[in-house]
Amino acid sequence: MVSALNDMTSTAASNAQDNLMRVEAARYALLRRLAFSIRHQMVAHLQPIGMVTELLERRLRAPTPDLHQAHDSVAKINGLSKAAAHDCLDVITWMAPEPGATVPVGQAVQDCMVLLRGNFSFRGLSLRSDLPELPQPVGRSAARMLLSACLLALTDPLDGPAEVTISAQANDELATVDLRVQRTEGDGYENQLNYRALLWPDVQAMAQAEDVELAHTESTARLTFAVLD
Structure with missing residues (x-):
């Protein structure tokens, strides 16, 4: 025994x-x-x-x-x-997160958009969001990493121009961020990545480690974060 x-x-x-x-x-x-x-x-x-x-x-x-x-x-x-x-x-702090640091969920979305907009534009992708003011705090590292990972996992398989729309809502307990990719008209482009593509098992592993709920399809993703005190 x-x-x-x-x-x-x-x-x-x-x-x-x-x-x-x-x-x-x-x-x-x-x-x-x-x-x-x-x-x-x-x-x-x-x-x-x-x-x-x-x-x-x-x-x-x-x-x-x-x-x-x-x-x-x-x-x-x-x-x-x-x-x-x-x-x-x-x-x-993107590379060396501060333990326990939080960020308003709306600001986390903006941080990711600012960081990735230039790279996405070069790849023929556009980022759009129409967020209300969302001051609810979530884990900064978890939000930044998972939002960025979802954006890459959604767009890495694409071989043409597309628009990525980000929306979010929150209450006192949970904050939900939805991402949706829609193909747009235009010439194709060569989707050259500077490193390997991000895959959904990668995102899922990070989500589980951060206690964040992840649901996704081929063109959508939803992240649900706990609102922190």
């Missing part, structure tokens, strides 16, 4: 380890897919600093520099540096 209990314990531990590895593999695949968009967003925050610095250098090379203008440029660089540091630290 003791041997049987030991075997059961060993099997359970092995299954738990397999599940953990499956989740970690899915998260890695997602981050590899998001890497280009994350890099682009960080560069976008830093570029204005270089532009204002170049302007300051030109002003200081003048025979009689306008110190008032130079002072304004230095003040702008200072403000832009602080804003860029804040924004870059926020972008880093």
Whole structure:
């Protein structure tokens, strides 16, 4: 009997380890897919600093520099540096989530749209949402990862232009986000991915790890998050 209990314990531990590895593999695949968009967003925050610095250098090379203008440029660089540091630290949380951090569900949707819109546009895809104000807090890491993963899993199989619509609703206990893909008219495009496609088993593994309910079809997905205090 003791041997049987030991075997059961060993099997359970092995299954738990397999599940953990499956989740970690899915998260890695997602981050590899998001890497280009994350890099682009960080560069976008830093570029204005270089532009204002170049302007300051030109002003200081003048025979009689306008110190008032130079002072304004230095003040702008200072403000832009602080804003860029804040924004870059926020972008880093996509890769290194802060335990226990929350975000309003409406903001989570906007964060994902901002991050992925450029990449989707390059692939011939458009993102659209018409969300009411949804201040209900959900887990930030879970919302960001799963919304992004669903958007990729829905669109990776496509070989032509399409529109992705995001809607959401929430009450005091649950927040539900619905995603729908609809093909649109237009020329086809070559769907070149910078890493492997995201598959629904990947998304399901992450959803189970985050205690988020996932339902999907070929063209729709629904995520149900617990509203946190």
